Amino acid sequence: MATAHFVFVPLMSQGHLIPAVDTAMLLATHGAVCTVIVTPASAARVRPTVESAQRSGLRLRLAEFPLDYAGAGLPEGVDSTDDGHVPPQFMPRYFLAVSRIRDAVERHLRDAASPPPTCVVADFCHPWTSGLAAALAVPRLTFFSTCALCLLCHHNLEKFRAFDGVVGDDEPVPVPGLPPTSTSSTITVTRAQAPRFFRGVPGWEKFADDVERAWAESDGDVINTFLEMEPEFVAGYVAARGTKVWTVGPVALYHRTTATLALRGHTHNSVAGAVDADECLRWLDGKDPSSVVYVSFGSIVDLEEKQTIELGLGLESSGHPFVWVVKSPNRHGETAASFLRDLEARVAGRGLLVWGWAPQALILSHGAVGAFVTHCGWNSTMEAATAGVAVVAWPHFADQFVNAKMAVEVLRIGVGVGVEEPVVYQRVKKEIVVGRETVEAAVRSAMDGGEEGEARRRRARALSAKATAAMREGGSSHANLVDLVKRFQPRHVVESGARNGKATSQLHPSADLELEIHGH
Structure with a gap:
């Protein structure tokens, strides 16, 4: 054949x-x-x-x-x-x-x-x-x-010239021509949040x-x-x-076994104190079902020093066990790296800091994980949906804002931290910091055992079943x-x-x- x-x-x-x-x-x-x-x-x-x-x-x-x-x-x-x-x-x-x-x-x-x-x-x-x-x-x-929502938003915003006459990058406009859903009839974006695919970036017009x-x-x-x-x-x-x-x-x-999940995107961890996939699983095995918060912002985003500290203190104050992918020390300033080492010692047993690469899909699929603090890159959003876990949506740039709206407003499997403009790849440098109190509140909301939190988790589990089917x-x-x-x-x-x-x-x-x- x-x-x-x-x-x-x-x-x-x-x-x-x-x-x-x-x-x-x-x-x-x-x-x-x-x-x-x-x-x-x-x-x-x-x-x-x-x-x-x-x-x-x-x-x-x-x-x-x-x-x-x-x-x-x-x-x-x-x-x-x-x-x-x-x-x-x-x-x-x-x-x-x-x-x-x-x-x-x-x-x-x-x-x-x-x-x-x-x-x-x-x-x-x-x-x-x-x-x-x-x-x-x-x-x-x-x-x-x-x-598809992101692609449709981009197409319609361009086709209908939705930002014509809009002066500021932070002024929200309704995305024209979107079909209504059972949960959201209107989605608004600012110019800064729009998935513009290189549009509006000086020097990239021809590309x-x-x-x-x-x-x-x-x-x-x-x-x-x-x-x-x-x-x-x-x-x-x-x-x-x-x-x-x-x-x-x-x-x-495609990766339906622990062995293949552990290989997916694997890079060798040469950082002192780094953990491998087996160590992550053993640590998670000792936690209660749906009790752990997983925190990762993907391969590109590096948090500023102040944000690193605020995030760490918010996780510590939340009271929930957590796994945080902090990447290698050379991607942090001296102050942040020192804080992370101190935090690691303080939360030993309750918090696991992963230095370097982490088997994300493997961690999310573990029964101990109940929520995912994520930058809302689409792969991470899909992996959360596939695993049936709630998300704390913390977009940083590009399509991540629309992905966050998908998770929070359309699918209703997540809560946001309130970030409304790009944190990285900014045209004008601006400090945007999510404070420790906001981090703590978002984590507690995502892990909430009340009626609202349980409804969110039911929707996440139902979405997971649909993904598998x-x-x-x-x-x-x-x-x-x-x-x-x-x-x-x-x-x-x-x-x-x-x-x-x-x-x-x-x-x-x-x-x-x-x-x-x-x-x-």
Whole structure:
């Protein structure tokens, strides 16, 4: 039988890379061949997971392409956006360097790929992959690890020019054209909260145009969400953009065992006092069910010293056991690092500070965890929903504000801390600190055993059940994964001239191209 071969081109950032690899593994479980294009640092992050998948018989490959640092004017070794590897002033050069691997990727896929590629699945941040797919004469899908609500908000805010005439970045406006839900009829955002996908960032105007153009010209979108989580917004997004959408999440559910969860995104902890996955589990095993608060702000966010101290004191005062991923000492100032070591000694037994990498999905899936203090990156939000835990929503930048609104206002599985504007990547530097009293109150609210807290937890557990059902045989995401593999088999892909001045590919007429959403 002819085999579909998907070429994934993720953004080399943990929040984009890991769900792309998870999606590739899911497609491989349904018989596809999947190649993931990576830089050396990104390859190191996902290699343990990929090798585990390969040992189980999946046809999953990593293809490494080093960047030309000197040619792009980058410091040596800057090949990942995680952990501060790319200082902000070098970010445009970084994206330029990544785009320049196109010719090498094309040669590799022409000369060494067997079977030949049948589809490119590219992160929306890589508009240059339009040319790659055209040169290979295969379709190209845009990959998003964010919610359909976020994508629809962006589209409608741009289409209806919702911020025209709005002077301040902090003035909320209703997002036009959103379908009402059973819990929220209106969602408002400020310009600072809007998921603008590089819009409004000085110096990024052309790149934003390129992203939008490539997105519009793609042959469909693959989104790490699931239909039952946001049916109105998935349908609204399909109708608004007139595109084919495959919802395939929660892709983290590929990892159904402790062993594979522990490998997901694994990096070696060389920090003194760092704990590994087994130690985390043993510590959690000693706690009561749903009694522990898990705290993590993802791979990019580094808290300012004052905020680190206020957060720590708020957690300490809450009285609840907690696991806090504080990252490595070199990502903290001397004052904050000293405070964290003192706090670690004071809360020994009740609080666990994780220095370095943490097996997040594994921790969230443990029965002792009852709430998640999160920056509301979409992967973290999805992992919380999948695990059925309540969230304390603390957005920092980009799509995180809309994700927080999804959790708090639409799904009603979370409480907010009141942050209404970006904390990082600010255009004008401004100190924003959530005080210890607010932290304590938010944690107590999320862990509340009263009627409101129990209702929140019931909704979280119900959402978790829907997430699991979506990935089982017969579920909406499972059906979309099967459909992707079927549609992009070679016998269904034929060259069809040009669209918008570029070579492109369409599916064979036997594959229905009408807009559809499986399970809706």
